[in-house]
Amino acid sequence: MAYLDAASTEPLHPAARDALLAAIDAGWADPARLYGTARRAQMLLEHSRGEVAELLGARPDEVSFTSSGTQAVHLGVLGTLRGRRRAGRHLVTSAVEHSAVLHAAETHEADGGTAEVVGVDILGRVDAAAFAEAVARPGTALACLQTANHEVGTLQPVEEAAEACAAAGVPLLVDAAQSAGRLPIPAGWSVLTASAHKWGGPAGVGVLAIRKGTRWRSPYPEDERERRRVPGFENVPAVAAAAAALRARAAEEAAEGARLSALVDRIRTEVPRLVPDVEVIGDPVRRLPHIVTFSCLYVEGEALLTELDKAGFAISSGSSCTASTLRPSHVLEAMGVLTHGNVRVSLPRGVSEGDVDRFLAVLPDIVRRIRASLGVH
Known part of the structure; x- marks a missing residue:
């Protein structure tokens, strides 16, 4: 069987397999505890966080790990909208965003917010001028634009969109699920999401990065884990494998x-x-x-x-x-x-x-x- 569906999930990278097996023995304990095995797990978690942050162009304290790329998107979209309710309740997306973004937009609209969808050309690229016009509307709280389309591969004008968002004082959420580990992350994002199984890491690890200064409030009940952003026990071995795969992919890309x-x-x-x-x-x-x-x-x-x-x-x-x-x-x-x-x-x-x-x-x-x-x- 020839596997030609890497956009859905990339086969596990050998570096991820090695890191996962090693971390199962070293990183199984609760990293929130104070005894020796827990501290080793915590050190492994923070080392992995630092590696992922460096490779994605973020600071370690801006990065949190989620259970999937979808959860990262939902937390990124809904959390930023909730944190910026005083600024407005208007959301801007492109017409070709991943369904995770569009479903979050539907939830936002059901809660009384508004959402505007900016069209694309026949190649699947968003109209940068129309996107800039949309984010400049009064009351816009968040804009979302993927780095590249998950169905047709077209790259989006993220840096142009980021400049328009900066001029309007609107944070930009960038979904980098398909490009992380393959292409450099464009500059100018306020919130970044990614998914480890797209770059050869294990399934069940997403990345949510929130720039310092971006207002964000969890849409979930508060939890002590992952800087109060993501509830639940961290899967330290899977995170370590995700970091190893991202590092290996970046080196060979x-x-x-x-x-x-x-x-x-x-x-x-x-x-x-x-x-x-x-x-x-x-x-x-x-x-x-x-x-x-x-x-x-x-x-x-x-x-x-x-x-x-x-x-x-x-x-x-x-x-x-x-x-x-x-x-x-x-x-x-x-x-x-x-x-x-x-x-x-x-x-x-x-x-x-x-x-x-x-x-x-x-x-x-x-x-x-x-x-x-x-x-x-």
């Missing part, structure tokens, strides 16, 4: 990122050449190095993914469109692109050129057979 980007360029070029009626989606240049998405006309996405699975490829769709729900991805809808037969190929660390060769070899016949079964020739 210059070479590996360039290699993956070249393979993505090949897929972007070859798929429309080999398969008729295909639309390759997202920015071909200003993009993540490992993601390529395309849509096939006259093909059901679910059938295409099932047949690719039978052929030995673990691949997902950037669209939630299935035969039963007929509900396309909000990202693809916002871009105004083809949503039928959508495939997102996301290359993991170490993927071979042979896996890409084989994918390009089997894809045309799979699409042809599915179209033929529907009477399309």
